[in-house]
Amino acid sequence: MIATEPLLVGMEGEAYGGLRETHSGLVVFVGQTAYKLKKPVDLAFLDFREPEVRRRVCRRELELNRRLAADVYVGVTDLPLADGSSEPAIVMRRMPDERRLATLVRRGEPVAGEVRRIARVMAAFHARAERGPEIAAEGGATALRSRWRHNLAEVARFRGTLLDEDLVDEVDRLSSRYLDGREPLLAERVDTGHVIDGHGDLLADDIFCLPDGPRILDCLEFDDRLRRLDGLDDVACLAMDLERLGGPHLAAELMTAYREFRADTYPDSLADHYVAYRAFMRAKVTALRAEQARTGQEAAEATAEAVRLAELARDHLRRGEVRLIAIGGAPGTGKSTLARGLADRLGMVVLSSDRLRKELAGINPEDHAATGWNEGIYSPAWTARTYAELLERATMLLARGESVVLDASWTDPVQRAFVEDAARATSSALTTLRCDVAPEVAAARIAARDDVSDADAIVASRMRRAETPWRGAVTVDTGTTVADALEAAISAVTAPATYEPGGSLVSRPPSHPDPQSLTSRPEGEPT
Structure with a gap:
């Protein structure tokens, strides 16, 4: 049995140099040389009780450690013990x-x-x-x-x-x-x-x-x-x-x-x-x-x-928890500003329906493509295609360990349901945020802004009327300062998740949605 007292023949006293102990081994220092021995212990995750196992492990340790410190690991030797037996030990150059x-x-x-x-x-x-x-x-x-x-x-x-x-x-x-x-x-x-x-x-x-x-x-x-x-x-x-x-x-x-x-x-x-x-x-x-x-x-x-x-x-x-944040609301409510702020603060990827819609249509995101209600790239078919692609990209990123912010209107409950499916399928924590502000404030913002959105005050008004209640979403008042709205959103995100996945179980098949299934009513939804 290896004890922690001096036990090497002829090595007691000043030349002995000290000893270091771990849960599985001993290192005995003699001058500028160190002898590393294995304890004859069984710790559940390792079993060194047999001498031949200790000898084999010493030889293997020498071989493996020479990959990173060849000049430190000298060899394996048998050290004489006080009881007349010997013990395999790794011979090492002593480090300062x-x-x-x-x-x-x-x-x-x-x-x-x-x-x-x-x-x-x-x-x-x-x-x-x-x-x-x-x-x-x-x-x-x-x-x-x-x-x-x-x-x-x-x-x-x-x-x-x-x-x-x-x-x-x-x-x-x-x-x-x-x-x-x-x-x-x-x-x-x-x-x-x-x-x-x-x-x-x-x-x-x-x-x-x-x-x-x-x-x-x-x-x-x-x-x-x-x-x-x-x-x-x-x-x-x-x-x-x-x-x-x-x-x-x-x-x-x-x-x-x-x-x-x-x-x-x-x-x-x-x-x-x-x-x-x-x-x-x-x-x-x-x-x-x-x-x-x-x-x-x-x-x-x-x-x-x-x-x-x-x-x-x-x-x-x-x-390191992977998160999916869906930020919705009518035009002019500040959801894109909030999405960017959250992404910057939390290190997340932003996917925007406004940009993606134009990308799918081959239009420069900075160019305006305003049309009438439910027309052009804002028709129900285009809207369904946009949301399907948005969710497909989000699912891919989440599965790769990237947290995602989805910036879209999310006025349709069918589209919201597919967001929940994406969270379940990728075992991600879901938080849903609905931006809200007084209609007159939203109208003033729409009139003053110059960004990728094509929605005007008329479209915004129709979207407000078409919006259905968003169960479980946290309403964020964006009529205050950007900093205040961001802090409110951060608080909602860091609170217990809206969706807590139960293991790998999903309530719906974790497949990407059919674009046609993403619109539950005949009207399209420009953002």
Whole structure:
């Protein structure tokens, strides 16, 4: 049995140099050399009880870690123990503790440049990393969902004791909801080669910032499947750790630099999801450490850390939630201004029926195409076609993890129903907003504006009369300042969603609407 006291023959005393312990291993320092040993433990997610397993894992760890730090990992040897037996250990060149990234961050050192160098190293590593069908199989929605389920199952015994039940339930609900609607995004990541044999456990404690570049140590070696992942997931682990250490700005710098060096086009929601996954996995490991703690203080510290990590997971899942916002109202009510403001504030994509209608007709969006009521590109058929295309594009973006603002009139309940279908089909949180202002104010705005809308005061009046009640929509008074209206809309969006998808269930088939089905009455609907 490996203990934490000095146990190597002839290595006690001054030359011994110290010891570092983790939940699964020991590192013994002797001068400028470090010997890394595996504990004979079974932690559910790894089992090192047999000596041959420890020997095999040591050899595999050497091979894998030489990919990023060849000059640090020297070899594998058998160390004599005090009881006459021996223990396999990885022989490593000792790294200077004062250059450990975690130490630098805790001290408040300016390490943004170091973080950027780490991002460059990881981007290059991922570009050349091993790929293949077996590796790719671990990067899709099914594999990611399985990893979440595994971690949640292992955390189950801590619900209501170490971790609050509501917190764990929310993590479960939000993580499932994201995956329910993002299969196209994750399939695309697999198809474009982003799933690789990576590091698997990128933490600031295992990175050393040296003058000639970073040394990145201690990859995940005990389970190949957990190291086969999206490169973004790999880097998100370090982003999570930097945030945990009090450096959210460093986490943002890391992700920005990695995106640049990899020329990646991932949606921000996916980065948030991977950071959340990493935080929750770390919360599980920390909860296990609390369970194994030798003293009450160790247990209390580990418990507090597990709670913080679980909360970090929840916060990123909330931030990465994919949203669909439908903003409607009669002409002149300010819905386009509000849509742009929301998109800028929340980082969303705006799809406008005014622009799309003209695009479909081959007309420059800035050119006016005013016609009579229900004529030309404002006929019922054109309106149905416009809304069908609007919803098809929205569905595609939502499935790819992009949140969307739909800027249209939405006066027809049939069209509104298809918006709800798009939210269900993509497991997205739906908020519906109806802009409203006094008719005379709307008329004055219409008379003064010069934008893509073709609606005049007569059209606006007819649309007001034709509008049906919008069940569930939050009315936003746009007769105040733009800032006040935007704050009211933000409050509505951040409140509980109008539609909370129940798993992957949908009430209607998640197909794109037939343009003919998008008009429930004979009149068209210019916006």
